[in-house]
Amino acid sequence: MSNLVESFNSWIKKERRLPITQLVDRIRVKLMDQMSDRRDLGLKWETVICPKKDRKLGELFTLSKTWNVVRSNDELYEVHSDPFVSVHIGRRTCSCGEWQINSFPCVHALCALKRSKRNLNDYLERYYFTETYREVYVKCINPIPTIWKTADLDYCKDVLLPPLCKRPPGRPRTKRIPSTGIKTRKITCSRCGKVGTHNRSTCTEPLEI
Template sequence: MQYIRDLDEKAYEYLANIAPAPWTRSHFTPRALTDCLVNNLSESFNAMILKFRDKPILAMLEWIRVRLMTRLYTKREGIQKYAGKLCPSIQDRLEKLKVESKAFSATPAGSFLYKVGTQYERHVVDLVKKTCSCRSWDLNGIPCKHATTVIYTNIQTPEDYTHPCYFKETYMEIYKEVLPPMPGQSKWAKTGQPAPLAPHIYKPPSRPPKQRKRASDKPRNPYKASRLNRPVRCGKCKKEWHNSRGCKAGITGETP
């Protein structure tokens, strides 16, 4: 917190009034098995349905249902061809940790208790409790680089110490359910009730926006040039402070 206070006093005061568990990894619970602080899942879903968000409700829901049906099938068929024990992304992450673990040395303090470190840092690893003082292993269930050093010292493999939620069998169990297809509207059951009438909607001028409204404090794209405080330039006479629609050069006979 002192580091945050040195950077920004207002940010320190804002975070000081919030419980640490929702915003700092040091207070996350290990039950969730994640150290993620972002909302990428909702952002990805919003980006996926962007093309059909302005459609009628039935057309939008049908498109989402078909999209999920095909995605579940793709995921289910793709993992069946994979021969590893862990999911591919987790295996790649573990391979990087194996390389990083080469810089550490392990000193036994008990049967499964080790001191791991270099000349710059030191950590305590317990293979029975599957914990490390860096808390990375505790939070996400994947052996950290310190635990990987200890596991290889015991002539074992880090894959055996990874949480079962990252196993291929667990992945297949999640995607085993099939989202069944549905017949068209012509095959739907008749209720005998009058058809609902569409509400009267006032259509404002201009094209309806499709982009999601961003918060005022959210940073803009640094690679996109902003038109703020830039003068308008006419495409006909090349002069500033008016556009081609309001250009009077072609009306009055003036030359640019």
């Protein structure tokens, strides 16, 4: 969850200091533009599976060329890799655990599917298909024009003004407050020789002459 928040904060880095109404509208515009770009991108793809995952499958097939696969029954196989693993096609499980975690066939599962001569696409989640990607972005966010909005507003009734408060003393914070549990790497400053979080270019320690 922390990674998602950090990515979102970075995405709206220029807009996050705006008032809340302007911030929400800027996010709407960014989403509208992003969805339009991804819709056009999806229409250019010619592969059944999204290109990134299609390339991943190619890499896994190349990696597994030298491995031997032994069949136990129609759905259970043993892959002689390092170490040996068992793959159950019907349950979509592998003893390495990767297939269950990612919901995407691991290299051992690809070996078993190739040995069974089954259609690989039948064992891929719909999430990874180009068709699904296009369906996600088929709809668009409609523009919100302001040409019909009246400029004669009664600011006492129609506009919610910010609260009256004094600016706190000191310079406004520009760096984010670190999340709980984040470990900061300690470095040694080549100017003052102290261990901390600053380096020579940001060092403000007085030097003894």
